[in-house]
Amino acid sequence: MNSTENKKLVEEKDPRVHARFDKFSICTTCYRDKSDCICKKVTSFSNKLRVIILQHPQEQFKKLNSAHLCGLILRNCQVFAGLSWPNFKSVAGEHEQPSQWGILYLKGHAQSLSPVEIFDRKDQPILQSEIKLRGIIALDGSWKQAKTLWWRNPWFLKLNRITLNPEHESLRNQSKKEGLSTIESVALALRYLGEKSTLADSMIWQYEKLILSK
Ligand SMILES: [Zn+2]
Numbered sequence: 001m002n003s004t005e006n007k008k009l010v011e012e013k014d015p016r017v018h019a020r021f022d023k024f025s026i027c028t029t030c031y032r033d034k035s036d037c038i039c040k041k042v043t044s045f046s047n048k049l050r051v052i053i054l055q056h057p058q059e060q061f062k063k064l065n066s067a068h069l070c071g072l073i074l075r076n077c078q079v080f081a082g083l084s085w086p087n088f089k090s091v092a093g094e095h096e097q098p099s100q101w102g103i104l105y106l107k108g109h110a111q112s113l114s115p116v117e118i119f120d121r122k123d124q125p126i127l128q129s130e131i132k133l134r135g136i137i138a139l140d141g142s143w144k145q146a147k148t149l150w151w152r153n154p155w156f157l158k159l160n161r162i163t164l165n166p167e168h169e170s171l172r173n174q175s176k177k178e179g180l181s182t183i184e185s186v187a188l189a190l191r192y193l194g195e196k197s198t199l200a201d202s203m204i205w206q207y208e209k210l211i212l213s214k
Pocket of ligand 1: 028029030031032037038039040063
């Protein structure tokens with residue numbers, strides 16, 4: 001059995017992939033069952049680059065979901081659940097410009113030179129030093145759900161695209177090799193966009209400890 005088949009089997013056997021909390025008994029801060037509230041166990045960090053997570057509604061109560069943990073760890077992070085938002089400013093704020101923001105895009109390019117690459121809205125590669133990036137947007141959902149969000153929010157195309165090419169496979173057994181959980185994607189992006197590596201390391205470690213090892 002090759003490793004892909006092996007991973008597929010693990011995923012099929014892990015009931016937690018699709019497991020959800022009962023939405024009437026969750027803590028409304030960490031979105032975990034009140035009996036398993038992790039709010040007081042999280043170590044928070046200040047992040048310079050603002051992070052916004054747009055969460056597909058079907059992801060909201062999933063046990064393995066990492067969006068709210070990400071929001072608790074990062075002091076400068078917001079999570080919005082929904083399917084569509086009228087425009088960029090309704091999400092990021094009146095004073096923000098889409099040209100200074102990037103949306104995370106998981107590509108997993110074998111030929112990529114770097115784990116994180118930035119492309120402008122005309123799809124031209126740009127260096128981080130060429131734009132003063134103020135924030136990033138991450139989509140929280142499966143590949144199919146993310147596709148829906150792209151389709152429902154045409155303003156995403158006004159943002160720079162931050163392509164992630166993870167070197168390491170996800171801690172979670174995703175169906176695609178390049179698949180990463182939301183918190184892993186954000187950690188990878190922040191690591192390469194100038195935040196301290198201790199912050200990214202802690203995000204992964206806390207995800208493992210507070211959600212995956214349960
Ligand atoms: Zn909680």
